Amino acid sequence: MLATSPAFKQNARRALSDAGLQKALAISKTQFLQRRARAVAAMPEFERLREIGRDIKNHTLTNLDFYLEAWAEKVERAGGQVHWCETADEARAAVLRICEDAGARTVTKGKSMISEELGINEHLERHGITPVETDLGEYILQLRDEPPSHIIAPAFHLNREDWEASFRKSHTDLAADRVFHERRDILTEARSRLRERFLLADVGITGANFLIAETGSSVIVTNEGNGDLTQTLPRVHIVLASIEKMVPTLEDATNMLRLLARSATGQDFSVYTTFSTGVRRQGDLDGPEAYHVVLLDNGRSAMLGTEFQDMLRCIRCAACMNHCPVYGVVGGHAYGWVYPGPMGSVLTPSLIGVDQAGQLPNASTFCGKCESVCPVKIPLPGLMRHWREREFERHLTPSTVRVNLGLWAWFARRPSLYRGATRVAAALLGLMGRRRGRFARLPFAGGWTGGRDLPAPEGDTFFARYARRQRAASR
Amino acid sequence: MSRETMLNAIRRGLRRGRLPEDQAEMLRARLARHPRHLIPARSRLPRAEQIELFLRNVEKEFGTVDRVAGPAAIPAAVADYLAGQNLPSELVAAPHPQLQAIPWSERPMLQLREGRAEASTLVSLQQAYAAIAETGTLVLPSDPTRPTTINLLAETEIVVLSASRVVGAYEEAWDLLRAESHDELTGGFMPRNVMLVTGPSRSADIEQTLELGAHGPRRLHVVLVDDDASAGQAA
Numbered sequence: 001m002l003a004t005s006p007a008f009k010q011n012a013r014r015a016l017s018d019a020g021l022q023k024a025l026a027i028s029k030t031q032f033l034q035r036r037a038r039a040v041a042a043m044p045e046f047e048r049l050r051e052i053g054r055d056i057k058n059h060t061l062t063n064l065d066f067y068l069e070a071w072a073e074k075v076e077r078a079g080g081q082v083h084w085c086e087t088a089d090e091a092r093a094a095v096l097r098i099c100e101d102a103g104a105r106t107v108t109k110g111k112s113m114i115s116e117e118l119g120i121n122e123h124l125e126r127h128g129i130t131p132v133e134t135d136l137g138e139y140i141l142q143l144r145d146e147p148p149s150h151i152i153a154p155a156f157h158l159n160r161e162d163w164e165a166s167f168r169k170s171h172t173d174l175a176a177d178r179v180f181h182e183r184r185d186i187l188t189e190a191r192s193r194l195r196e197r198f199l200l201a202d203v204g205i206t207g208a209n210f211l212i213a214e215t216g217s218s219v220i221v222t223n224e225g226n227g228d229l230t231q232t233l234p235r236v237h238i239v240l241a242s243i244e245k246m247v248p249t250l251e252d253a254t255n256m257l258r259l260l261a262r263s264a265t266g267q268d269f270s271v272y273t274t275f276s277t278g279v280r281r282q283g284d285l286d287g288p289e290a291y292h293v294v295l296l297d298n299g300r301s302a303m304l305g306t307e308f309q310d311m312l313r314c315i316r317c318a319a320c321m322n323h324c325p326v327y328g329v330v331g332g333h334a335y336g337w338v339y340p341g342p343m344g345s346v347l348t349p350s351l352i353g354v355d356q357a358g359q360l361p362n363a364s365t366f367c368g369k370c371e372s373v374c375p376v377k378i379p380l381p382g383l384m385r386h387w388r389e390r391e392f393e394r395h396l397t398p399s400t401v402r403v404n405l406g407l408w409a410w411f412a413r414r415p416s417l418y419r420g421a422t423r424v425a426a427a428l429l430g431l432m433g434r435r436r437g438r439f440a441r442l443p444f445a446g447g448w449t450g451g452r453d454l455p456a457p458e459g460d461t462f463f464a465r466y467a468r469r470q471r472a473a474s475r
Numbered sequence: 476m477s478r479e480t481m482l483n484a485i486r487r488g489l490r491r492g493r494l495p496e497d498q499a500e501m502l503r504a505r506l507a508r509h510p511r512h513l514i515p516a517r518s519r520l521p522r523a524e525q526i527e528l529f530l531r532n533v534e535k536e537f538g539t540v541d542r543v544a545g546p547a548a549i550p551a552a553v554a555d556y557l558a559g560q561n562l563p564s565e566l567v568a569a570p571h572p573q574l575q576a577i578p579w580s581e582r583p584m585l586q587l588r589e590g591r592a593e594a595s596t597l598v599s600l601q602q603a604y605a606a607i608a609e610t611g612t613l614v615l616p617s618d619p620t621r622p623t624t625i626n627l628l629a630e631t632e633i634v635v636l637s638a639s640r641v642v643g644a645y646e647e648a649w650d651l652l653r654a655e656s657h658d659e660l661t662g663g664f665m666p667r668n669v670m671l672v673t674g675p676s677r678s679a680d681i682e683q684t685l686e687l688g689a690h691g692p693r694r695l696h697v698v699l700v701d702d703d704a705s706a707g708q709a710a
Contacts, residue, residue, distance in 0.1 A: 028683040045515045052512045065485045066494050066502050072478075077661045084477040086484070136689060137680035155680050163681060183681045184688075191690060198690075199594055214506050215665040225627055225676040225691025232623045232668070243485070248502075249509035254645045258515070265679065268532075269610040272691065273671040281660055281667050283619035285570075285591040297481050304488025 003352050005336035008359040015330040024157050025331055032322040035266025053259050054377045056252045057313035067213040067246050074216025078278025080291035091296045092123045098292050099129050102236045104202035110227035111135035112207025113151055114240040116338045132197045134226040136190050143170040149332030152264050152318045157331050204230035208241035214249040217275040225272055237288040242296045244312040256315055259375035263317035299351045307386050311346050313376040320370035326363050342370035346383040358396050361387035419463050426457040511646050518609040518643030525608040529641050532611025536674030537687055538695040550582035552698050562631060567592050568600040571620040591622040592629050599629035603636040605648045610673055614648045617668035626670055632692040637702045
């Protein structure tokens with residue numbers, strides 16, 4: 001997928017003035033927050049489960065080569081095949097080869113962020129194979145030719161009117177008097193359209209939420225059941241998975257599953273949690289005859305042993321973006337690549353380079369909410385700060401920012417000068433703003449006063465008051 | 476080809492070579508022991524309450540339940556449910572011995588066909604392997620007597636569940652599979668497919684608002700058969 005991350009600022013500005021998007025964000029955001037809060041409150045052990053989840057992932061990453069080998073052996077024993085792919089190119093080629101070997105004309109797809117990372121759809125289309133997204137949200141996006149704006153709710157940014165408009169445009173045989181008053185009408189239309197597609201597909205492609213070394217299984221989690229239809233009906237099942245999806249045992253996966261749905265949608269458990277292990281067994285009446293796992297690295301192994309290793313714990317629940325004040329106003333597309341929100345701001349520079357995505361770690365208020373809700377306790381603000389440092393070190397920061405930072409650092413390292421200057425500034429501003437009590441405009445602060453007034457300082461600086469209080473206390 | 480390159484890249488990141496044999500042995504032992512982690516207290520209950528918790532959770536997740544005294548009462552329960560929902564009395568049933576042993580002939584209006592479900596199937600019938608009280612979850616592994624399509628293609632899925640097969644937590648269901656299931660292909664216990672199903676299919680993709688009946692069944696109806704003396708009978 002082509003990144004527009006370098007244009008984050010322009011993207012964000014466009015998002016802020018998009019009335020439809022702002023409406024959708026306002027509706028959706030509170031829903032996610034309330035549901036997660038309710039689910040977590042109903043699980044008194046949640047904090048402990050988070051610690052265990054973090055430890056399981058850390059243990060697995062430390063021994064990742066061992067567990068991948070153990071898992072691959074089990075996959076092969078179950079009649080499956082593992083395709084080890086270092087790069088996105090290799091993975092695209094592997095998927096295409098499997099599809100061509102199967103003589104595939106259409107391919108159904110469950111939701112997969114790796115698929116977005118690889119741009120599988122475009123690649124298959126270029127080679128005459130029709131991919132069909134079956135997750136309801138992904139399906140509408142495919143009709144609209146848009147990327148997802150959220151990792152678990154891909155059509156987060158659309159309103160009901162958008163759905164109806166897209167269906168009327170794409171399903172050209174729709175009767176003009178067909179009504180879409182209710183969300184249910186939309187759902188029924190998509191269900192019946194996709195039913196035909198499921199039955200025609202030669203290959204089904206899904207992602208994986210987890211890979212399990214103990215059994216050689218891949219796990220998918222869905223509410224719709226589209227992933228299950230995708231992997232059950234066609235002759236060939238392809239799983240797209242990146243190396244960090246690994247967990248050792250079913251018990252380890254179980255702990256992660258207790259965290260996943262609660263953090264993601266605020267459900268206790270998703271409707272379908274499905275463990276797939278190899279090919280159709282003798283006597284089975286259904287299931288695929290071939291099972292392939294396309295195992296992708298694509299920059300992840302380079303994160304091991306660095307400060308960004310923690311990011312590989314991520315289970316893609318989206319709690320961080322649901323709780324992010326920045327994501328909450330600009331939406332997912334502004335981030336310009338596959339992964340938006342705080343997890344994207346950390347992961348994207350790792351995968352496509354800080355020169356491409358350096359703006360993303362700057363799009364944070366460092367409020368810390370993301371870290372506080374992360375089910376595997378990834379220190380997201382800390383990691384974003386690492387990226388800011390690297391960006392600065394590599395001189396990718398704009399020169400005006402560098403000059404101002406340098407100026408500030410010069411003052412900050414001279415405390416008496418700094419305090420003196422701030423005292424003068426506070427007194428001066430206080431005097432100037434005495435009449436109105438606030439400023440509507442200030443030189444050099446247009447960015448701030450453009451959206452709100454700056455209150456005029458009343459009295460001393462913080463330092464002066466603090467020093468006075470210390471003196472009073474020691475007396 | 477890429478396999479060794481990828482494994483070596485991982486080892487380089489971890490600043491070591493291949494794991495020494497003693498450490499690999501420890502990891503193999505961990506896989507074999509598959510230690511349990513914290514099991515939430517909510518399902519640590521006496522049997523009868525565990526079953527109640529399971530039923531409550533199914534209903535919380537928009538499934539429906541019916542509790543019957545024995546297999547002989549199942550045909551009437553199924554017929555009544557279908558009539559109540561205004562559904563046809565044709566079912567596609569999983570070819571499972573426990574379902575075959577039910578005296579269906581007592582309700583001649585019910586027409587059962589055995590096999591896998593098709594796109595046109597309206598009502599399907601499945602035999603649950605086990606169920607998990609913690610979240611009201613059915614455990615539906617695949618084998619020749621339990622086709623996966625039965626859980627996916629019908630508009631309405633009816634699942635027969637023996638009360639004795641309700642466990643508290645997921646971990647207990649894994650241990651049942653480990654003890655009872657044998658997969659000839661791999662020599663292990665894991666069947667091709669294990670579905671954990673919690674309520675009927677749904678989507679919140681349209682304006683983040685829940686709608687039932689996405690791609691899988693719109694209705695999920697559990698018929699619980701009281702075969703467990705220790706669990707007490709239906710109230």
